[in-house]
Amino acid sequence: MEDLLKNKSDEELIKGVANKDESAFEILAEKYKYSVLNIIYRYTGNRTEAEDISQDIFVKIWHSADSFKHKSKVSTWIYRIVVNYCLNFKNKNKINANIQSLDELSEKGEIITNSSKEHKSYESQETDKIVRESVNKLPERYRMVLVLSRFENKSYQEISEIMNLSVPAVESLIFRAKANLKKALSPYFNKKTGI
Amino acid sequence: MKKECINPEKLSAFLDGELSEQERENIKSHVKDCPLCQKEAQGLTKLTELLNNSFLPIEPSPYFIPGLKQKIEDNEPMPAKITINDWISRIKHSLVPIGATALILLSFVAGNRIGNILYQKSSTAQEREIYTSVESSILNDSPESSLTNTYANLLPEEGER
Numbered sequence: 001m002e003d004l005l006k007n008k009s010d011e012e013l014i015k016g017v018a019n020k021d022e023s024a025f026e027i028l029a030e031k032y033k034y035s036v037l038n039i040i041y042r043y044t045g046n047r048t049e050a051e052d053i054s055q056d057i058f059v060k061i062w063h064s065a066d067s068f069k070h071k072s073k074v075s076t077w078i079y080r081i082v083v084n085y086c087l088n089f090k091n092k093n094k095i096n097a098n099i100q101s102l103d104e105l106s107e108k109g110e111i112i113t114n115s116s117k118e119h120k121s122y123e124s125q126e127t128d129k130i131v132r133e134s135v136n137k138l139p140e141r142y143r144m145v146l147v148l149s150r151f152e153n154k155s156y157q158e159i160s161e162i163m164n165l166s167v168p169a170v171e172s173l174i175f176r177a178k179a180n181l182k183k184a185l186s187p188y189f190n191k192k193t194g195i
Numbered sequence: 196m197k198k199e200c201i202n203p204e205k206l207s208a209f210l211d212g213e214l215s216e217q218e219r220e221n222i223k224s225h226v227k228d229c230p231l232c233q234k235e236a237q238g239l240t241k242l243t244e245l246l247n248n249s250f251l252p253i254e255p256s257p258y259f260i261p262g263l264k265q266k267i268e269d270n271e272p273m274p275a276k277i278t279i280n281d282w283i284s285r286i287k288h289s290l291v292p293i294g295a296t297a298l299i300l301l302s303f304v305a306g307n308r309i310g311n312i313l314y315q316k317s318s319t320a321q322e323r324e325i326y327t328s329v330e331s332s333i334l335n336d337s338p339e340s341s342l343t344n345t346y347a348n349l350l351p352e353e354g355e356r
Contacts, residue, residue, distance in 0.1 A: 029263060033255045042250050051256060055263045062267055131249035149211060150246055156213050174211065175204040182242055 010074035017065035025065075029058050032078055035152060039079070042147045043086050045136045057085055072161060079148070079162045087140055134184040142177035149174050201225055201232050210239050 008016075008024070010031075016024025036057055041050035060081055068077055135143060141163075148154040148162065149170075156170045163170070201209075201222055208214050209222045226232045256262075338344060 026260060026264075029260060033259055034252075037255050037259075038252050041253050047253055050253070051259060051262075054255070055259070055266050058263050059266050059270055063270070127245075128249040131245050135246070135250070146246075150243065151250060151252075156208065156211070171204055171208050171213070175207040178207055178239060178242055179203070181246075182238060185242075185245070 011070065014065050014068055014074050014077075017062065018068065025062055028061070028074075032075070033058070036078070036082055039082050039147055039152060040086065042135075042151050043143060045132050053085065057082055060085070076158065076161050079152075079154075080164075083144055083148075083162055086144060131185065134181055137184065138177055138180055142173055142180060145170055145173045146177040146181075199225075200229060201235075203235060206232060206235055207239055210236060210243070 008027075010028070013024045013028045017028060033054065037050055037054045040053050040057075041047055044050055044053070061078065064081075068074070072080075135146065138146070144163065145159055148159045149156070154162070156167050156174070159165070159170045160167045165173070205214065205218070205222065206226075209219060214222070226236055
């Protein structure tokens with residue numbers, strides 16, 4: 001049964017979820033858990049909170065799948081839920097800036113890329129922490145467009161659909177986010193990049 | 196930055212792989228010969244590298260899906276317990292439509308019966324009247340010496356009945 005479901009499109013899966021098909025939901029959650037978790041992690045800077053919030057978002061998807069109108073892609077709808085959750089619930093306890101150091105994450109074995117296996121100097125680790133802190137200090141919308149563009153590789157068009165903005169507005173937000181970061185990181189940025 | 200330099204927003208979009216083919220070609224040909232725009236582009240590229248190194252992706256824990264299922268289970272609304280008062284209330288609410296339907300049906304049956312009785316009474320009287328009038332007129336039209344006329348003479352007159 002699950003093998004059959006695995007071959008189904010997102011649209012078919014979400015119809016199953018709307019009909020409270022737990023197998024369809026599990027496959028959809030398996031498919032999107034990585035993206036959802038990493039968007040929230042990069043937005044909040046906190047791994048533990050990111051997992052908790054990601055689960056809350058999937059609970060929301062479970063309960064509101066029947067309200068999906070099939071006017072957009074399922075992925076766009078899911079990303080929209082994530083973005084709205086992050087932007088609207090920022091004042092609640094769950095989303096607060098709490099940057100974890102790379103040490104903390106590495107000790108827990110939570111970083112998965114190959115580069116993490118390489119030894120990072122103390123200086124490099126501190127740099128990473130400063131970069132994450134700088135990102136976390138960006139205004140929420142700047143941070144969100146940056147996360148979607150930079151880490152989820154979403155096109156400006158897709159971001160505009162997810163965030164309900166025009167493409168020029170997305171272009172402008174992304175540029176301003178980058179400009180703010182360059183400014184905030186300028187002392188270190190010049191040293192590190194040699195520019 | 197020189198006046199004719201590329202708008203930094205467009206340069207940023209260019210580095211993100213956006214813009215039309217024509218715009219991309221225009222930017223490429225300009226940046227090739229413009230040290231200021233080259234420096235700006237290098238800065239943005241380095242920033243991207245910094246971001247990529249600082250935000251390495253994380254893996255969901257093995258408990259992600261089981262934890263999610265548990266959360267859904269915890270969030271499901273519990274079926275409400277039905278008390279005796281609820282049952283009484285439900286019965287009370289059902290009594291009104293049932294009573295109204297029964298009343299309507301009873302009205303139909305009663306009306307039908309009453310109508311039948313009244314119709315039977317009136318039709319019997321009418322039939323008798325028609326019969327008498329037809330019978331008299333036939334007998335009166337018979338020839339004087341006929342058996343029918345003789346029988347008609349034996350019948351009581353209209354006022355004597």
